[in-house]
Amino acid sequence: MKIFRYGAKGSEKAGVILNEKKYDVSEGNFQYNRDFFANTANLEKLQAYVEKNSETLKEIDVNERIGTPLETPSKILCVGLNFDDHVKETNLQQAAEPIVFMKSVSAFNGPFDGITLPKNSVKSDWETELAIVIGKKASYVSEEEALDYVFGYVLHNDVTEREFQIERGGTWDKGKGCDTFAPIGPFIATKDEIQDVDNMRIWLKLNGELMQDGNTSDFIYRVPKLISYLSQFMSLLPGDIISTGSPAGSGMGKSPQRFLRDGDIIEYGIEGLGSGKQVVSAYSLS
Incomplete structure (x- = not known):
């Protein structure tokens, strides 16, 4: 899976890339932070969410700012x-x-x-x-x-x-x-x-x-x-x-x-x- 974040600095939302297109997954309450990476179950939940909602995921406008793909790391x-x-x-x-x-x-x-x-x-x-x-x-x-x-x-x-x-x-x-x-x-x-x-x-x-x-x-x-x-x-x-x-x-x-x-x-x-x-x-x- 390919994950990214988009939107204004400090207010980025979570997204995924499917078949070279970018989709929003923020309605699933996903945030790419330390807690997300710490538990493999979170990636599994994301994959399940994407599969379940594949027909209704919102495609991201090409003009949206692409931010860092994760929140600020510890180092x-x-x-x-x-x-x-x-x-x-x-x-x-x-x-x-x-x-x-x-x-x-x-x-x-x-x-x-x-x-x-x-x-x-x-x-x-x-x-x-x-x-x-x-x-x-x-x-x-x-x-x-x-x-x-x-x-x-x-x-x-x-x-x-x-x-x-x-x-x-x-x-x-x-x-x-x-x-x-x-x-x-x-x-x-x-x-x-x-x-x-x-x-x-x-x-x-x-x-x-x-x-x-x-x-x-x-x-x-x-x-x-x-x-x-x-x-x-x-x-x-x-x-x-x-x-x-x-x-x-x-x-x-x-x-x-x-x-x-x-x-x-x-x-x-x-x-x-x-x-x-x-x-x-x-x-x-x-």
């Missing part, structure tokens, strides 16, 4: 340098273990909402990534059982301010967690929808020019490893997001380097997870 975890080609283009060193950082929940953003460049930003960049949505609490899980904790997968643009991230010292978080820097969606695909998570094309265009064209087959650390690894350090809660890293093609890896500017248009996607689009705007007090 957005990210893995850096998980593709060899991206490691090489950044001239950064691959660590012996996965590189982990967090994006602030205030960065959480819809897949078609704009990206606002931070005040004093000069090196804001793009990174298309596959993200995991956790379905039940995971603590100290093994790689063998890790996929049992997955609810589904979602598209993520890990927008990054490189000067804040690298040149200003300290941890990466301050270059990763700026407002609007975590566009998520347009929908979550339940794990049964994805035939092979290790073979999904990842792409991104900037102003119509192809910048990223990779595949999850090139992961250094695969999904079960990442879930198991992160669960050794913290509990992963229902609805938590784990972003798995980006292939080559980021702006900092270009020669000459290329970074986001006011008016730029980013389009990106992952096979099986749809696409997103953001217009970039300069910081403004208004």
Whole structure:
């Protein structure tokens, strides 16, 4: 199943995608929050509701805003340098273990909402990534059982301010967690929808020019490893997001380097997870 949310920010309603069309299910009192993901019975109830009301479900107007496909999670975890080609283009060193950082929940953003460049930003960049949505609490899980904790997968643009991230010292978080820097969606695909998570094309265009064209087959650390690894350090809660890293093609890896500017248009996607689009705007007090 593919689930999404639509409507004005802060007032989004639940929906499902059936045969490429979007339908409202909010009358069934479904909300895609932590409680929903925590209980597999909720997905079963949603499926039953859709089947029972398939003839009367309201189709969503194409002009409706598509929001984040879930309510704000407890945390957005990210893995850096998980593709060899991206490691090489950044001239950064691959660590012996996965590189982990967090994006602030205030960065959480819809897949078609704009990206606002931070005040004093000069090196804001793009990174298309596959993200995991956790379905039940995971603590100290093994790689063998890790996929049992997955609810589904979602598209993520890990927008990054490189000067804040690298040149200003300290941890990466301050270059990763700026407002609007975590566009998520347009929908979550339940794990049964994805035939092979290790073979999904990842792409991104900037102003119509192809910048990223990779595949999850090139992961250094695969999904079960990442879930198991992160669960050794913290509990992963229902609805938590784990972003798995980006292939080559980021702006900092270009020669000459290329970074986001006011008016730029980013389009990106992952096979099986749809696409997103953001217009970039300069910081403004208004």
